[in-house]
Amino acid sequence: MKRKAAPVILSGLCLLLTVCTAVAAPVAQQAVPRPTKPVERCQALETQASALLKAHPDLGGDRAQADLGKARSLCASGKPAQGLRYYVKGLHLMGAQPNLPKP
Incomplete structure (x- = not known):
């Protein structure tokens, strides 16, 4: 039974990581406007x-x-x-x- 629960937990963590990355990426890009020229x-x-x-x-x-x-x-x-x-x-x-x- 423990072997079946591990893939479910792992896939859930991967999904959570993907969602957090997708949400956090636009915020990080807008943080600081830096002079480029x-x-x-x-x-x-x-x-x-x-x-x-x-x-x-x-x-x-x-x-x-x-x-x-x-x-x-x-x-x-x-x-x-x-x-x-x-x-x-x-x-x-x-x-x-x-x-x-x-x-």
């Missing part, structure tokens, strides 16, 4: 750097300020990849972890 990622890091500097104006020193300035000019001139690198360097100098969403 390099220009949007430049804007996200600019926002992070600006907020950090507004809260702590003396943070990072001259080198961090120079890197952030170079990042702004590179992003504005159509070179977002180089600009992102300078944003990351500047934020690291300020002691912050860049919140850089993956494309």
Whole structure:
């Protein structure tokens, strides 16, 4: 009798897992809209750097300020990849972890 109950329980668990996966998948996809374009990622890091500097104006020193300035000019001139690198360097100098969403 135990042998007949095991396949029924196993098939019930598989059905439950399938239903839960089908219901949870659309919810997970809608969770976080991430910036995908390099220009949007430049804007996200600019926002992070600006907020950090507004809260702590003396943070990072001259080198961090120079890197952030170079990042702004590179992003504005159509070179977002180089600009992102300078944003990351500047934020690291300020002691912050860049919140850089993956494309």
